[in-house]
Amino acid sequence: MKERVIALGFFDGVHLGHGALLRRAAEEAALRGCTPAVFTFDRPPKEVVTGVPCPLINSPEDRRDLVRRLYRIQDVLMVPFDREMMTTPWDDFIVRILVGRYHAVHLVAGHDHHFGHRNQGTPELLAQKCAQLGLGCDIIPKVEVAGITVSSTYIRRLVELGQISRANRFLGHPHTLTGTVRHGRGIGSSQLFPTANLVIPPHVLVPSHGVYATRATLEDGSCYAAVTNVGTRPTVQNGSDITVEACLLDFQGDLYGKQLRLEFYEHLRQEVRFDSLDALRAQIQSDADATRTYFADGVPTFPAL
Known part of the structure; x- marks a missing residue:
């Protein structure tokens, strides 16, 4: 039987607040000699209960990857939020x-974690039940x-x-944002750099239109520096479909059908319509020069709190 120290939460974004839970779970698991794990759901409980779509920072796959890659917790329990879960x-x-x-x-949970039928479980009740059962428990305060x-x-x-x-x-x-590369029109950009049009996963937010x-x-x-346009590409198409098109700098090859992970660092400018393809190019x-300058001193890091 594999004993686990489990961090509880939905973990959308896998942000610094989540990081406090994940680090605590890993520390406790190391002390106990058991497995650190994350318990989360495949979709937002609120979306299932209300029927209203909830756009998220990450796809389930990106949430799992961020937990594993950044916090070294490999055991991610991505559980379906179904009727059983909703009514337990x-x-x-x-x-x-x-x-x-x-x-x-x-168990490790955040200060605002609610769970169980109608969200009736609270951090206080969790701590009380763990004490009654002889389980360890940490309630992590808010991170600012x-x-x-x-x-x-x-x-x-x-x-x-x-x-x-x-x-x-x-x-x-x-x-x-991770997605599969599909064929795009590539007008204006493919003649300068290889372009990757990403298929946006369902229910995932894309950043505000811009470059x-x-x-x-x-x-x-x-890894390659890339100029990424998010928007409707008004110079080359007049439709309303939102696209995420990355122009990879210093890369040669075909990306079609491959998985690509995009990391967004800096907003360079708003999306605008140009009078000609030459102006767009x-x-x-x-934009490529600005991106090279941005990464000239290396890839920025974001220290944990």
Whole structure:
């Protein structure tokens, strides 16, 4: 039987507040000689309960990858939020699911964590039940940056506004979007740099329309600076479909059908319509120069609190 120290939460964004839980879970697991793990759901419980779509910072795949890559917790329990989960009483959730099914010996949760049927489980009830069962328990207080509580809700708003460098301060890492590369029209940009049009995962936020300094990581682990346009590409198409098109600098090859992870670092400019393709190409070259300058001193880091 694999005993686990389990961090509880939805972990959208895997931000600095989540990082405090994840580090605590890893520390306790090391002390106990058992497995650090994350228990989360495949979709937002609120979306299932209300039927209203909830745009998220990350896809489930990106959430799992960020936990593993940044916090070295490999055991990510991505559980379907189905009718069983929705109707399970809070105490039954602890006893039957976390302990009985996943062998929890210690639980870590945030100060505002609610769980179980109708969200009736609270951090206080969690701590009381753990004490009754002889389980370890940590309730992690809120984490603040510049006097503002770190939360997925706040970070979502920053991403929607295109305030990526500020969002990254609260995330503790660059905003991440992973997708499969599809064919695009590539007019204007492909003649300068290889372009990758990403398929945006369902229910995932894209940053505000504009051009960003980004970094692309390919399936083989190689990384390239990239100029990424988010928007409707008004110079080359007059439709309303939102596209995410990355122009990879210093890369040669075909990206079609491959997985690509984009990390957003800096908003360079708003998306604008140009009078000609030549003007667009000149601007892309200027954006490429700005991106090279941004990364000239290396890739920025975001120290944990």
